[in-house]
Amino acid sequence: xxxxxxxxxxxxxxxxxxxxxxxxxxxxxxxxxxxxxxxxxxxxxxxxxxxxxxxxxxxxxxxxxxxxxxxxxxxxxxxxxxxxxxxxxxxxxxxxxxxxxxxxxxxxxxxxxxxxxxxxxxxxxxxxxxxxxxxxxxxxxxxxxxxxxxxxxxxxxxxxxxxxxxxxxxx
Amino acid sequence: xxxxxxxxxxxxxxxxxxxxxxxxxxxxxxxxxxxxxxxxxxxxxxxxxxxxxxxxxxxxxxxxxxxxxxxxxxxxxxxxxxxxxxxxxxxxxxxxxxxxx
Numbered sequence: 001x002x003x004x005x006x007x008x009x010x011x012x013x014x015x016x017x018x019x020x021x022x023x024x025x026x027x028x029x030x031x032x033x034x035x036x037x038x039x040x041x042x043x044x045x046x047x048x049x050x051x052x053x054x055x056x057x058x059x060x061x062x063x064x065x066x067x068x069x070x071x072x073x074x075x076x077x078x079x080x081x082x083x084x085x086x087x088x089x090x091x092x093x094x095x096x097x098x099x100x101x102x103x104x105x106x107x108x109x110x111x112x113x114x115x116x117x118x119x120x121x122x123x124x125x126x127x128x129x130x131x132x133x134x135x136x137x138x139x140x141x142x143x144x145x146x147x148x149x150x151x152x153x154x155x156x157x158x159x160x161x162x163x164x165x166x167x168x169x170x171x
Numbered sequence: 172x173x174x175x176x177x178x179x180x181x182x183x184x185x186x187x188x189x190x191x192x193x194x195x196x197x198x199x200x201x202x203x204x205x206x207x208x209x210x211x212x213x214x215x216x217x218x219x220x221x222x223x224x225x226x227x228x229x230x231x232x233x234x235x236x237x238x239x240x241x242x243x244x245x246x247x248x249x250x251x252x253x254x255x256x257x258x259x260x261x262x263x264x265x266x267x268x269x270x271x272x
Contacts, residue, residue: 022193153243
């Protein structure tokens with residue numbers, strides 16, 4: 001059970017479940033595949049010694065975001081409708097995009113020359129103290145801005161989900 | 172064989188490509204949205220890997236902000252989708268063509 005094996009395990013999990021998200025007919029199954037893909041991603045974060053981020057990905061993404069997706073899918077009750085067939089334009093665009101992506105990945109695989117050895121010592125992301133120091137010194141302004149962003153998002157969601165006046169609603 | 176930065180970046184590119192492909196292929200707005208999230212998580216994986224192999228913390232802190240922005244974005248996006256569904260009774264992008272003509 002060395003680190004290489006764990007890398008391939010988590011990588012396979014996240015990629016296979018990503019394929020599941022893209023190709024699953026059922027929206028609920030797609031959301032659950034996304035959840036498993038995020039679990040694989042959290043495992044990769046643990047291998048990269050970013051323990052806090054692994055926990056946060058499971059809490060924020062797998063806990064909140066996927067739960068919200070599932071809630072909306074069940075609220076809108078999308079299981080009844082049939083899926084329209086793919087049009088020619090969609091198929092051609094997807095095929096061209098897939099070909100370009102495969103070419104890019106191939107060239108990356110053959111020409112990629114990046115560092116393979118880890119820096120000495122434990123990872124800097126392993127301790128909480130580093131995060132706290134950075135967030136309260138260098139990144140103090142972005143923290144405030146992100147707080148405002150969350151407030152604005154909350155207000156926006158309240159306004160968007162408020163029921164409109166019946167006269168304004170289109171028939 | 173040792174796992175290097177190459178492997179992580181390749182995996183990140185693969186996940187991003189999957190999300191991109193899904194955005195182009197699928198017609199359900201919710202699935203498109205999930206594929207967008209998949210692209211975001213692929214970008215976070217690249218940031219964390221670069222951060223680890225360069226011995227700095229900035230990439231990890233940036234992922235912190237990406238998580239926050241993604242949570243806000245999902246909340247607003249899903250609220251928009253629900254509002255759209257209330258008006259049009261569909262979430263298929265083919266049928267949401269009010270701006271087309």
